[in-house]
Amino acid sequence: xxxxxxxxxxxxxxxxxxxxxxxxxxxxxxxxxxxxxxxxxxxxxxxxxxxxxxxxxxxxxxxxxxxxxxxxxxxxxxxxxxxxxxxxxxxxxxxxxxxxxxxxxxxxxxxxxxxxxxxxxxxxxxxxxxxxxxxxxxxxxxxxxxxxxxxxxxxxxxxxxxxxxxxxxxxxxxxxxxxxxxxxxxxxxxxxxxxxxxxxxxxxxxxxxxxxxxxxxxxxxxxxxxxxxxxxxxxxxxxxxxxxxxxxxxxxxxxxxxxxxxxxxxxxxxxxxxxxxxxxxxxxxxxxxxxxxxxxxxxxxxxxxxxxxxxxxxxxxxxxxxxxxxxxxxxxxxxxxxxxxxxxxxxxxxxxxxxxxxxxxxxxxxxxxxxxxxxxxxxxxxxxxxxxxxxxxxxxxxxx
Ligand code: SF4
Numbered sequence: 001x002x003x004x005x006x007x008x009x010x011x012x013x014x015x016x017x018x019x020x021x022x023x024x025x026x027x028x029x030x031x032x033x034x035x036x037x038x039x040x041x042x043x044x045x046x047x048x049x050x051x052x053x054x055x056x057x058x059x060x061x062x063x064x065x066x067x068x069x070x071x072x073x074x075x076x077x078x079x080x081x082x083x084x085x086x087x088x089x090x091x092x093x094x095x096x097x098x099x100x101x102x103x104x105x106x107x108x109x110x111x112x113x114x115x116x117x118x119x120x121x122x123x124x125x126x127x128x129x130x131x132x133x134x135x136x137x138x139x140x141x142x143x144x145x146x147x148x149x150x151x152x153x154x155x156x157x158x159x160x161x162x163x164x165x166x167x168x169x170x171x172x173x174x175x176x177x178x179x180x181x182x183x184x185x186x187x188x189x190x191x192x193x194x195x196x197x198x199x200x201x202x203x204x205x206x207x208x209x210x211x212x213x214x215x216x217x218x219x220x221x222x223x224x225x226x227x228x229x230x231x232x233x234x235x236x237x238x239x240x241x242x243x244x245x246x247x248x249x250x251x252x253x254x255x256x257x258x259x260x261x262x263x264x265x266x267x268x269x270x271x272x273x274x275x276x277x278x279x280x281x282x283x284x285x286x287x288x289x290x291x292x293x294x295x296x297x298x299x300x301x302x303x304x305x306x307x308x309x310x311x312x313x314x315x316x317x318x319x320x321x322x323x324x325x326x327x328x329x330x331x332x333x334x335x336x337x338x339x340x341x342x343x344x345x346x347x348x349x350x351x352x353x354x355x356x357x358x359x360x361x362x363x364x365x366x367x368x369x370x371x372x373x374x375x376x377x378x379x380x381x382x383x384x385x386x387x388x389x390x391x392x393x394x395x396x397x398x399x400x
Contacts, residue, residue, distance in 0.1 A: 002309060005282035006269060009060045013263045014090065016046075017274030018072040019292050022109070025143040026213070027171075029205035031276035031290045032073040038292050043082065045299040047089045049273050052304050054093030064095045067260035067270075068102045076106035080118035087122060096123075101165075101259040103128055108146040108154035116161035126258070127158050128167040128198070134185045138174050143209075155192050165256060167196035172234065173227040174202055175219045182230045183237075190241050195256035199234055200249050201227055228374060235370050247328040248373045265328035267320060275305070283317075285310045314339045318387065322380050326359075330367025340387050347386050355379065 021032040103126040134148040213219045243251035272279035275295040298305040318339040325331035337344040358372030
């Protein structure tokens with residue numbers, strides 16, 4: 001059996017996956033089911049999973065949870081008494097008295113003021129609303145079941161229920177979407193003056209209906225240069241509105257960066273519960289099985305429902321540092337140096353000289369510029385090669 005070594009019991013995050021949706025959106029690669037047959041079995045299994053983890057970590061002493069993120073799926077389908085039940089299960093085993101941030105993802109059609117008020121009374125202090133678009137045709141194309149008006153009402157009700165820390169998720173780069181149509185959505189959303197916005201380019205994930213439509217040439221992907229222009233204008237508008245671009249897809253007003261998501265990018269530890277959830281503890285990453293039925297069966301048999309457990313060696317850690325750090329606030333050169341024999345400062349300096357438009361050295365950190373965020377993945381590959389294979393060919397030109 002794996003010896004789970006928690007490095008920082010005083011600073012843990014918890015991700016909890018609620019695997020139910022009323023309808024599947026065509027682009028969605030997150031695990032969820034639209035049948036509610038296993039609803040009760042899921043909550044029993046979740047309690048069992050929490051208890052099994054607490055037993056595994058019993059020797060670590062008090063484990064203090066600082067951030068929680070309940071995602072899905074559609075966590076806002078949960079009535080407040082279900083939220084309370086899970087919270088109590090967690091509170092039996094973990095110290096939740098220093099919880100700084102507790103986010104719950106909400107879909108516009110499944111929230112109303114009374115539910116939101118009850119959520120707030122239970123201690124939830126951050127709401128993330130899946131708005132995605134405010135154009136009726138786009139919402140319909142994506143398979144969303146809410147309208148633009150419902151999204152607007154959900155935001156109003158969230159604010160009216162007393163939440164201040166509110167995020168809206170948006171998607172751009174839809175087939176046939178024009179830059180103007182995207183800007184209309186963005187301008188409308190900016191009028192809400194929310195403290196946080198998460199803005200993603202539409203991706204075509206294998207196994208989704210959207211991917212199949214594309215493969216069958218029934219939808220056409222938007223040209224790369226149009227998508228790049230949308231992203232560029234997004235960054236311009238949000239900078240002008242006072243948002244800090246602190247990760248490739250995330251923008252926050254001062255003081256409102258998502259602490260839980262920062263944990264991922266800074267490689268801090270978190271436990272994950274629920275089907276398909278991914279956790280990171282000590283030098284291990286694990287993923288739970290995706291199937292809800294299998295998840296329930298394994299837990300009913302008294303086993304943690306792992307699909308994979310991976311031990312990270314120095315190379316994997318180096319890759320993660322680059323991939324996660326460069327997407328957000330940059331990587332510390334000292335941390336990189338601890339994982340390679342190459343002279344990191346010399347490589348980073350040469351890298352920034354070569355890609356002057358895309359990256360910069362800020363104190364001890366190598367970080368990307370706004371232009372660099374647009375080509376982050378290519379830059380990570382180039383930097384990793386430069387750090388692990390110094391004899392490789394000279395640095396090429398990157399493209400998005
Ligand atoms: S509501 Fe969210 S989790 Fe559910 S199918 Fe749509 S995008 Fe996926």
